[in-house]
Amino acid sequence: MTDELHKQDLEKFLAEKQLNDHWKKWVRTNLDAGCDKNGMFRIMIDEGFSYEVAKAALNFEPAIPVDQIINPLKRYKDARMRETASPFIPNAVRQNVEGFELYVLDDFLNEAECDALRRKVQREAPSTGIALKDENDPSFCTRNHDLGGIKDTLFQDVDRRICSVLGLSPKHAEPLQAQFYEAGQTFYPKRDFFEADDLIEKGGALGQRSYSFVIYLEETSVGGGLSFPEVDHSVPVKRGRAVIWNNLFPDGTVNDKAVHLCRPVEKGCGLILKKIFRTENGLPAFKRLDKENVPNYTTIGFERDRLPKPLLDKIMDFYRKNFHAQVPETVAERFIKNAKTDTAKSSLIQLPKSLEKEIQACLKPVLEIWSGLKLEPTFVYGIRVYHHGTALKVHRDRNGTHIIGVIINIDQEVTDPWPLRIEDNYYRKHDIFLEPGDVIYYEATRLAHGRPQPFNGKLYTNIFSHFKIADKS
Known part of the structure; x- marks a missing residue:
């Protein structure tokens, strides 16, 4: 439908007085301003209009279920109310980068735990591995291993600890993964969050991706480590160190500053564990008890x-x-x-x-x-x-x-x-x-x-x- 025909249909709909003058003006103003139709649709539903009225008024039907759309008027209020919802992570240091929530947590795993996990991953994971390659660029090559289906108490305990230290519900999370990088290998800049056209197919019932949690299991001799080019910040490899970031802004919209890459491993072998969390009603699914938000005053406790x-x-x-x-x-x-x-x-x-x-x-x-x-x-x-x-x-x-x-x-x-x-x-x-x-x-x-x-x-x-x-x- 051309823009002219769209305007004619809109005027016809508004002339039928299914909306009062205030809402007629609101629809015209926001469409002329190029506002997101998904957000406008959710606002109208939340204000009591039927699905069909909103569809006709906007000449638009969302491609995703309405309950997965964040109301742009409500989300800023929710974000203000949930300013304290950014996780308190004992012993973690928030990195000094603007507009991006990024933490480094040293010694999340100790040497003995790293050794035990490395042995278990090498022994258990090969049967679950998927090699990711780029034929045009041999440096792009990683091996990903889904550890969620492996019944192992150590994997399960690390998974539990990751959820607990962030205070996020394990019901809104993806399985723990292991990723290998050989000398000379890397991965391209990527985003963990789903783009809008992928959200329906990949988001499913769990919705958008929120926090990512990566643990360095191997200390590469030279190279490796995560880099965040949009904020010009890198986190060097240190065994047992966790790197944590939020893929979303506080209002639940995606943050392009979360793009990250693995610096090429120049010597040695890189091995990381990674866990990604999903949203609940458009925001991270925090479940922490109030007492867990009491600051820690010692390292171990x-x-x-x-x-x-x-x-x-x-x-x-x-x-x-x-x-x-x-x-x-x-x-x-x-x-x-x-x-x-x-x-x-x-x-x-x-x-x-x-x-x-x-x-x-x-x-x-x-x-x-x-x-x-x-x-x-x-x-x-x-x-x-x-x-x-x-x-x-x-x-x-x-x-x-x-x-x-x-x-x-x-x-x-x-x-x-x-x-x-x-x-x-x-x-x-x-x-x-x-x-x-x-x-x-x-x-x-x-x-x-x-x-x-x-x-x-x-x-x-x-x-x-x-x-x-x-x-x-």
Whole structure:
């Protein structure tokens, strides 16, 4: 249809007064200005017009489902409301590039993890590999391997950690991939997001691509590494380093600055892992708990130490003299479970205030050095005595008053060692086995921790102390 006929049809439609004067003017003005018809269509649907009225008014029908079109009036409001939705990534450094969200996260994987993953990829991945080549340019050649279908606990755990560190839903993500680059090989500048004409075919139910997460598994001798030519920024290869970027602007539209390429590998072999996330209702599918957005104050998030012997001796003396005074615990009942209903979950021996203050005074200066914070003590809890068959639910402690926590192991009579399960700031899971007199400092609000394995033994006894950030005033 010619532009002239289109204008005649538009005028005829508007003359039928199916739109009031305000909407007639709105349609004419925005069409004359060359505004995106998809966006205009979604605005009209959201304002209550039927599909057929919007179709006739614009002489246009979207090629993608309307619910996948972002309302351009609403998205800016949503972006302002979700300014904090840009992910908090512990230990990551946002790169100083304008108009593009790009992060570097060193040591996401340690040396042992990189070694184990490299061996597994080389052993498991060949059957899933696809070679990408350009006959006119032999330097363009990569081998891509889909790891999503491989049932391997290490691949699955790395996948989980990637989702967790970004706070994005695994339901809105593509499978983990491995990519190999031999000496002299590279890939051309590319965009991870789907162009408009590809969105229907490739976007599917998951929609547009949002964040990309790449991990360097091999440290090439010379060359390699990602480069972002539109912002003149490169990220050198460092083993275990993650490079993270958002392919979209905050309003959900695609960002051309996300174009990237792999610099040619001059010596050695390049190996990366890559995971790409999709959108939910046009925006990244964040699912993070509020407590996970509490800043991290240390790199790992926890540290093991020993309680000074004089204080430990004083606590042990009180514990032995008052062991008979323990009473069943009820405060933490929802966190503490025991499969045997006839067995007490845990008991408490109440410490005297003077001893509580002495524990706090001993711990405070050490914790301030460790965390880099000025702290105020809030609670000393215990002595808690866990009983046979008890498990402590994995949880995060209260925000505000429990920013930094301490566990002091006092006594244990165990058949099997009973680990503390704790995630670090890279969402790596650790099992920590304490001995009497051992202390663990940890970022109690941020880090998930607990003892999910039922306790096999007679008793296991801890004291807990918590601190908040001191009031700056």
